[in-house]
Amino acid sequence: MSDTSLPHAMGNTPLPTLPSPEPDAIRLIQAMLDQRPLPADLQARLADTAAMAERREREAVQRLNDWPALARYRAANAAVRNPDVVMIGDSITEIWQIAMPEMFGGAIVNRGIAGQTSPQILLRFMADVVDLRPRRVHILCGTNDIAGNTGPTVPEDYQRNVRAMADLAMRNGIEPLLASIPPASAIFWQPDARPLEWIPHLNDWLRTFCATRSLRYVDYHAALTDGAGALQERFSADGVHVTRSAYRVMARLLAEACADGSASARPAGSGSPSTG
Structure with a gap:
């Protein structure tokens, strides 16, 4: 699995900076921080199989291209x-x-x-x-x-x-x-x-x-x-x-x-x- 739009050899262009946690992730974190139940809409999105598969794909591409996440910060x-x-x-x-x-x-x-x-x-x-x-x-x-x-x-x-x-x-x-x-x-x-x-x-x-x-x-x-x-x-x-x-x-x-x-x-x- 790879993203062919990204170079896989040494060059002078660094990988793009990775984004901060997504809004849904921040809402989940905020609920956990205060031990509150998750809102129903957030529960539904987190349980959506297509969305889960998309998140796993993004994570796999990120690990392939930048395993230590040097681009994050x-x-x-x-x-x-x-x-x-x-x-x-x-x-x-x-x-x-x-x-x-x-x-x-x-x-x-x-x-x-x-x-x-x-x-x-x-x-x-x-x-x-x-x-x-x-x-x-x-x-x-x-x-x-x-x-x-x-x-x-x-x-x-x-x-x-x-x-x-x-x-x-x-x-x-x-x-x-x-x-x-x-x-x-x-x-x-x-x-x-x-x-x-x-x-x-x-x-x-x-x-x-x-x-x-x-x-x-x-x-x-x-x-x-x-x-x-x-x-x-x-x-x-x-x-x-x-x-x-x-x-x-x-x-x-x-x-x-x-x-x-x-x-x-x-x-x-x-x-x-x-x-x-």
């Missing part, structure tokens, strides 16, 4: 320099801007893309983080690795990808803030996934990695869990994505991490941070 990146924080990750990060638009602007830049796994995020890390010259980068990913969104994986691959992102950041004078993977007892689009096993395992690794590198670890999991590994009911509509109230808790934890002596976490010799 190309135009936006050209207008950004020296923010305080770039937040990179998957849907939890992307939806954060819809949940709390007032939080984002010149100082905090959102570079989340729904559905992405750590190898995709790593591939766009230079374009979407390093080239923007932020003071800090907030890295939050892992749920989609556990789900196998881009194919079967092993924990060591996730760990290498996160380690590579942290190393890229530090070598370029950017302080990494590594976030825990939020709780989930099941992943609704992948019934075979085992988040209750793998989320604690990967979060333990993230915590240890941060301790050995003197990096900041932002523990959203502890604040959002019901104690049994799932999200608290008030914090999620589907067991994976979080509500507006959860984002407010996460925003407080992030602000504390940024304010709590974060400059001391910068390793010696990593270069001078850019200021926003």
Whole structure:
């Protein structure tokens, strides 16, 4: 499957910038953020088989032509320099801007893309983080690795990808803030996934990695869990994505991490941070 209107060899013309979430997707997200029922017209469109097939086709063409989605933020990146924080990750990060638009602007830049796994995020890390010259980068990913969104994986691959992102950041004078993977007892689009096993395992690794590198670890999991590994009911509509109230808790934890002596976490010799 391919789109013959697009070139498939190296050239000087980049792929067109990908659009933001479609209006129906934003309406769905807004309902989930507030744990409201979906409007009837939206339910009907989401269930329409022809529309579903068209969405799958678009997604397949996008993956073929731009697997890491380097084109998604190309135009936006050209207008950004020296923010305080770039937040990179998957849907939890992307939806954060819809949940709390007032939080984002010149100082905090959102570079989340729904559905992405750590190898995709790593591939766009230079374009979407390093080239923007932020003071800090907030890295939050892992749920989609556990789900196998881009194919079967092993924990060591996730760990290498996160380690590579942290190393890229530090070598370029950017302080990494590594976030825990939020709780989930099941992943609704992948019934075979085992988040209750793998989320604690990967979060333990993230915590240890941060301790050995003197990096900041932002523990959203502890604040959002019901104690049994799932999200608290008030914090999620589907067991994976979080509500507006959860984002407010996460925003407080992030602000504390940024304010709590974060400059001391910068390793010696990593270069001078850019200021926003």
